[in-house]
Amino acid sequence: xxxxxxxxxxxxxxxxxxxxxxxxxxxxxxxxxxxxxxxxxxxxxxxxxxxxxxxxxxxxxxxxxxxxxxxxxxxxxxxxxxxxxxxxxxxxxxxxxxxxxxxxxxxxxxxxxxxxxxxxxxxxxxxxxxxxxxxxxxxxxxxxxxxxxxxxxxxxxxxxxxxxxxxxxxxxxxxxxxxxxxxxxxxxxxxxxxxxxxxxxxxxxxxxxxxxxxxxxxxxxxxxxxxxxxxxxxxxxxxxxxxxxxxxxxxxxxxxxxxxxxxxxxxxxxxxxxxxxxxxxxxxxxxxxxxxxxxxxxxxxxxxxxxxxxxxxxxxxxxxxxxxxxxxxxxxxxxxxxxxxxxxxxxxxxxxxxxxxxxxxxxxxxxxxxxxxxxxxxxxxxxxxxxxxxxxxxxxxxxxxxxxxxxxxxxxxxxxxxxxxxxxxxxxxxxxxxxxxxxxxxxxxxxxxxxxxxxxxxxxxxxxxxxxxxxxxxxxxxxxxxxxxxxxxxxxxxxxxxxxxxxxxxxxxxxxxxxxxxxxxxxxxxxxxxxxxxxxxxxxxxxxxxxxxxxxxxxxxxxxxxxxxxxxxxxxxxxxxxxxxxxxxxxxxxxxxxxxxxxxxxxxxxxxxxxxxxxxxxxxxxxxxxxxxxxxxxxxxxxxxxxxxxxxxxxxxxxxxxxxxxxxxxxxxxxxxxxxxxxxxxxxxxxxxxxxxxxxxxxxxxxxxxxxxxxxxxxxxxxxxxxxxxxxxxxxxxxxxxxxxxxxxxxxxxxxxxxxx
Amino acid sequence: xxxxxxxxxxxxxxxxxxxxxxxxxxxxxxxxxxxxxxxxxxxxxxxxxxxxxxxxxxxxxxxxxxxxxxxxxxxxxxxxxxxxxxxxxxxxxxxxxxxxxxxxxxxxxxxxxxxxxxxxxxxxxxxxxxxxxxxxxxxxxxxxxxxxxxxxxxxxxxxxxxxxxxxxxxxxxxxxxxxxxxxxxxxxxxxxxxxxxxxxxxxxxxxxxxxxxxxxxxxxxxxxxxxxxxxxx
Numbered sequence: 001x002x003x004x005x006x007x008x009x010x011x012x013x014x015x016x017x018x019x020x021x022x023x024x025x026x027x028x029x030x031x032x033x034x035x036x037x038x039x040x041x042x043x044x045x046x047x048x049x050x051x052x053x054x055x056x057x058x059x060x061x062x063x064x065x066x067x068x069x070x071x072x073x074x075x076x077x078x079x080x081x082x083x084x085x086x087x088x089x090x091x092x093x094x095x096x097x098x099x100x101x102x103x104x105x106x107x108x109x110x111x112x113x114x115x116x117x118x119x120x121x122x123x124x125x126x127x128x129x130x131x132x133x134x135x136x137x138x139x140x141x142x143x144x145x146x147x148x149x150x151x152x153x154x155x156x157x158x159x160x161x162x163x164x165x166x167x168x169x170x171x172x173x174x175x176x177x178x179x180x181x182x183x184x185x186x187x188x189x190x191x192x193x194x195x196x197x198x199x200x201x202x203x204x205x206x207x208x209x210x211x212x213x214x215x216x217x218x219x220x221x222x223x224x225x226x227x228x229x230x231x232x233x234x235x236x237x238x239x240x241x242x243x244x245x246x247x248x249x250x251x252x253x254x255x256x257x258x259x260x261x262x263x264x265x266x267x268x269x270x271x272x273x274x275x276x277x278x279x280x281x282x283x284x285x286x287x288x289x290x291x292x293x294x295x296x297x298x299x300x301x302x303x304x305x306x307x308x309x310x311x312x313x314x315x316x317x318x319x320x321x322x323x324x325x326x327x328x329x330x331x332x333x334x335x336x337x338x339x340x341x342x343x344x345x346x347x348x349x350x351x352x353x354x355x356x357x358x359x360x361x362x363x364x365x366x367x368x369x370x371x372x373x374x375x376x377x378x379x380x381x382x383x384x385x386x387x388x389x390x391x392x393x394x395x396x397x398x399x400x401x402x403x404x405x406x407x408x409x410x411x412x413x414x415x416x417x418x419x420x421x422x423x424x425x426x427x428x429x430x431x432x433x434x435x436x437x438x439x440x441x442x443x444x445x446x447x448x449x450x451x452x453x454x455x456x457x458x459x460x461x462x463x464x465x466x467x468x469x470x471x472x473x474x475x476x477x478x479x480x481x482x483x484x485x486x487x488x489x490x491x492x493x494x495x496x497x498x499x500x501x502x503x504x505x506x507x508x509x510x511x512x513x514x515x516x517x518x519x520x521x522x523x524x525x526x527x528x529x530x531x532x533x534x535x536x537x538x539x540x541x542x543x544x545x546x547x548x549x550x551x552x553x554x555x556x557x558x559x560x561x562x563x564x565x566x567x568x569x570x571x572x573x574x575x576x577x578x579x580x581x582x583x584x585x586x587x588x589x590x591x592x593x594x595x596x597x598x599x600x601x602x603x604x605x606x607x608x609x610x611x612x613x614x615x616x617x618x619x620x621x622x623x624x625x626x627x628x629x630x631x632x633x634x635x636x637x638x639x640x641x642x643x644x645x646x647x648x649x650x651x652x653x654x655x656x657x658x659x660x661x662x663x664x665x666x667x668x669x670x671x672x673x674x675x676x677x678x679x680x681x682x683x684x685x686x687x688x689x690x691x692x693x694x695x696x697x698x699x700x701x702x703x704x705x706x707x708x709x710x711x712x713x714x715x716x717x718x719x720x721x722x723x724x725x726x727x728x729x730x731x732x733x734x735x736x737x738x739x740x741x742x743x744x745x746x747x748x749x750x751x752x753x754x755x756x757x
Numbered sequence: 758x759x760x761x762x763x764x765x766x767x768x769x770x771x772x773x774x775x776x777x778x779x780x781x782x783x784x785x786x787x788x789x790x791x792x793x794x795x796x797x798x799x800x801x802x803x804x805x806x807x808x809x810x811x812x813x814x815x816x817x818x819x820x821x822x823x824x825x826x827x828x829x830x831x832x833x834x835x836x837x838x839x840x841x842x843x844x845x846x847x848x849x850x851x852x853x854x855x856x857x858x859x860x861x862x863x864x865x866x867x868x869x870x871x872x873x874x875x876x877x878x879x880x881x882x883x884x885x886x887x888x889x890x891x892x893x894x895x896x897x898x899x900x901x902x903x904x905x906x907x908x909x910x911x912x913x914x915x916x917x918x919x920x921x922x923x924x925x926x927x928x929x930x931x932x933x934x935x936x937x938x939x940x941x942x943x944x945x946x947x948x949x950x951x952x953x954x955x956x957x958x959x960x961x962x963x964x965x966x967x968x969x970x971x972x973x974x975x976x977x978x979x980x981x982x983x984x985x986x987x988x989x990x
Contacts, residue, residue, distance in 0.1 A: 407857060407865035407868060411854065411856055411857055659856075661852075662852045663865075664840075665840060666846065666908070667839075667841025667912070668837065669834050750804075753850065
C-alpha cells in the first residue's frame with residue numbers, strides 16, 4: 001500500500017522530483033564524463049605508446065651516432081632496447097605539404113603499428129610506411145607512389161602500409177604550431193636500407209632508448225658509456241608525450257573542479273527539496289505513526305523517495321557521462337584531431353563507481369535526515385502541522401529607509417531571510433551559473449588575447465624559412481638573407497643549472513618578429529642584456545637586472561647574461577640580439593629566416609618553409625576545440641540555472657501559496673503578484689551576478705594555473721563576456737520567474753484559504 | 758437601496774465524472790447597511806454563496822449584481838479590482854501574511870484599494886495600536902482576527918464578508934470579535950454578511966438566510982436584532 005503512496009506522492013511532486021533527477025543526472029553525468037575523458041586518454045595513449053615502442057630517452061648529437069655508439073648504449077645496464085633514429089621535415093614533391101621522414105634502425109623502438117598494408121621490412125629498399133591519417137586526408141592508399149624531396153634528392157616509393165606511431169601522436173612540424181594539420185603534415189617511415197640505397201650512407205643524430213632508469217642514472221650511465229656528455233631528453237619533454245599527458249592532467253583538473261559544483265548543487269538541492277516535501281508530508285507522517293507504523297518502517301518508506309531519485313538520476317547520469325566522455329574523446333572530436341591514435345574505447349576509473357555509489361548513499365541519507373526531523377516526538381506531535389520559525393525583527397527594520405519600502409519589498413526581504421536554506425540554494429545556483437559562464441567565456445577571451453599577442457603582434461612575417469644547418473654555409477645564408485630581405489634567428493639548447501631551455505639569437509632589421517609583454521605591449525631586443533620568458537623567470541627566480549649563467553648544450557661554453565626584461569614566449573627561451581651575442585662571443589649558426597616574400601625557391605640549404613597563414617590555420621582547429629567546450633559549458637550552466645531556479649521557485653511558490661491566495665483575495669491582480677515573485681528572483685540574480693563575477697574570475701585563475709601553466713597566458717575577460725554572462729543569467733532567472741509566476745492564475749483562492757492554519 | 762441582487766444562481770462543481778451542485782437556482786436581494794447572517798449546516802452551500810459575492814468564484818449560471826453591477830461576467834482582472842475596493846474579507850483562519858507586521862498586513866491593501874482609510878487609525882480603532890509592529894505569530898487568535906477586520910475595513914469596502922469569523926476562537930474572544938465587527942460595521946455603515954453555523958450569531962442579524970442543500974430555504978427579517986452582549990452565548 002505504501003508503494004502506491006510512493007508512486008502517487010511522486011506524481012504530486014513531479015516538478016520537484018524531475019528537477020532533482022535532472023540535477024543528480026547532471027552531477028553524476030558531469031562527474032563521470034570528465035573522469036571518463038582523462039581515463040580514456042590515459043588507457044588509450046598508454047596503449048598507443050606501448051604498441052609502437054615509444055622511447056623513454058633520446059640521446060641527441062647533431063654530428064650523429066655510430067653503430068659503436070649504439071652498441072655502447074645497448075649495453076648500459078637498465079636499457080631494454082635502443083635504436084639509432086632520424087627524423088627530418090621534408091616537403092612533398094610539388095606540394096606545400098611537409099612530412100617527417102623517419103628512420104628507426106630498430107623498429108621496436110620509436111616505431112609504428114601497421115593498420116593497413118604489409119608489415120615493416122628492414123631490408124625493403126623501396127617501400128614507405130606512411131601516416132594513416134595523412135594518407136586518408138590526401139586520398140592515398142597502399143600501393144600508391146609517394147614522393148618527397150630532400151636536399152634536391154627525391155625520396156619516392158610505393159606506400160607499403162598505413163601506420164600510426166606514438167612518436168607522432170601529436171603531429172606538429174613547427175614549434176609554434178598548436179594543432180596538427182593532418183591534411184598538410186604527416187610522417188613517413190622508411191627502412192635504413194632504403195636510405196642507404198638512396199644516398200649511399202646513413203646518418204642518425206639521435207639514439208632512442210627504452211628504459212625504466214631514472215633520468216639522472218640514465219645521464220650518468222650514458223656519459224660513462226659514450227665517454228662525453230650529450231643532450232639527453234627524456235620523454236616528458238617530447239611533445240607527443242607531454243601534451244597527451246597534459247590533456248590527461250587537464251581532464252583530471254576539470255574532473256576535480258567542475259563536477260564538484262554540480263554534485264554539491266545536486267546534494268544541496270536534494271536536502272532542501274526533501275526537507276520541503278517532508279514538511280508538507282508531516283501530517284501524513286504523523287498519521288502513519290498514529291496508525292501504528294514503526295518509525296523504522298516510515299523512514300524506510302521515505303528513504304525510497306531518495307533512492308528513487310538517486311537511482312533514476314544515476315542511470316540517466318551514467319548515460320550523460322558516457323555521452324560527455326564520448327563527446328570529448330572520440331576519433332572525430334577535436335581531441336581526435338589533436339591525438340592521432342588507434343584506440344578510442346571509453347574507460348572509466350573504477351573508483352568513480354564507488355564515488356557514484358557514495359553519492360547515492362548521501363542522497364538517501366539526506367532524505368532520511370529530512371524526514372526524521374518531522375518524526376520527532378509522539379504521534380500526536382507528529383500529527384501537528386509544521387510550525388515555521390517565528391519572525392524576528394531584523395536590524396534593517398530599525399532604519400528609516402525600511403518604513404518607505406513597499407509591502408512587496410518588505411515581504412520579499414523577509415521571505416528571503418526567513419527561508420535561508422532556500423535563498424542560499426537559489427543564490428548558489430545563480431552564482432554557479434554565472435561562474436561557469438564567466439570562466440568559460442573568459443578562457444576564450446584569454447586564448448584569443450594570447451593568439452593576438454603572438455600571431456598579430458609578434459609574428460609580422462609572411463614566410464618563415466627553416467634552414468638545413470648541416471649544409472648551409474655562412475655565405476649561402478647571407479645570400480639568402482639579402483635575397484629575401486630577411487630577418488633571422490639562431491636557436492640552440494642551453495642549460496641553466498639542471499634545467500634545459502632554448503636560447504634564441506635574433507637580428508631584426510625589418511621588424512618581422514617582435515617581442516611582447518602582457519596585452520601585446522612591444523619590447524625592443526636590447527644590446528646589453530637578454531629577454532627571458534615568464535616561465536624561466538618564475539622557475540629560476542630571475543627578475544629584471546639579475547644576472548645568470550647559461551651553458552650551451554654539447555659544449556663547454558658558458559655565458560653570464562643580464563636580464564633586460566621579461567617577455568612572453570611560446571617556447572621556454574632566452575632571447576638576445578646578435579649584437580649582444582657577438583659582444584659575448586657566442587658561437588651560433590642561423591637556423592631560420594623571416595621574410596615578407598611568399599614565393600621561396602627550392603634550395604639545398606632550405607629544409608622547409610612555412611607561411612604565417614598556415615600557422616594561423618592550425619589555430620582554427622584549436623579555436624574549434626575551445627568553442628565546442630564553451631558551447632557545452634554554456635548549455636550546462638544554463639540548464640543548471642533553469643533546473644535549480646525552477647525547483648526552488650516551485651518550492652517557494654508552494655510555501656507561499658496561502659499568502660499568494662490571500663493577496664489575490666484582497667484584490668491583488670495576477671500580474672502584480674507575478675511582479676512580486678519575479679522581483680525576488682531578480683534581486684537574487686543581481687546578488688548572484690555580483691558574487692558570480694569574482695567567483696568566475698577566481699575559478700578562471702585556478703584553471704589557468706592548473707591547465708595552462710605551459711603557456712604564458714594573461715587572464716583576459718572582455719566586457720562582452722560580462723555582458724553576455726550577465727544577460728544569460730538574468731535571462732535564465734527571468735524565464736524561470738515567468739514560468740513560476742504564471743502559476744498564479746491557477747491559485748484556487750477558495751481551496752487555499754479553506755485549510756485551517 | 759439594494760446592494761446585492763442574486764438572480765437564479767447555480768454553481769456546479771465537477772469532481773471527476775461526477776457533478777456536484779453547490780448552489781441550485783438561488784435568488785436573493787439584500788439591503789445596504791444591514792447585517793446578514795447566512796446559516797446552514799456543513800455542505801449547505803453557504804460558503805459557496807459567500808465566495809460568489811466576494812468574487813472568489815463565478816456562478817455556472819445566473820447573475821450576481823453588486824450595487825447594480827453584474828460581477829458574474831467579470832474577467833480575472835476586473836474581479837481583482839472588485840475585490841480590491843468593493844469587498845472586505847474576514848476568514849476563520851485570519852489569513853494574515855506571517856512575514857509582514859500587523860501594520861504592514863493592514864497597509865498592504867492601500868497599494869490596491871481605490872479609496873483606502875488610514876491603516877494606523879483602523880488598527881487603533883480595533884484596539885491594536887500597541888501591537889502595530891508585531892508579527893501575527895506574536896498575537897493571540899482574537900488579536901489576529903482583529904487585524905483581519907482592520908485590514909478588511911481599511912479598503913473602505915461596501916460589503917464585509919465574514920466566513921465563520923469566530924470559528925477558530927473561544928467563546929469569550931469570539932464575542933469580543935463579533936462586538937467589534939458589529940460596532941465597526943455600524944460606525945462605518947458597511948453591509949456585513951456573516952456565514953456561520955452558529956445559531957446564536959443569527960440573533961444579532963437584520964436578516965437571516967437559511968441555506969440547505971444548495972437552496973435558500975428561508976429568509977427571515979429580524980426587526981429587533983440584539984446587540985452582541987444581549988445574546989446568550
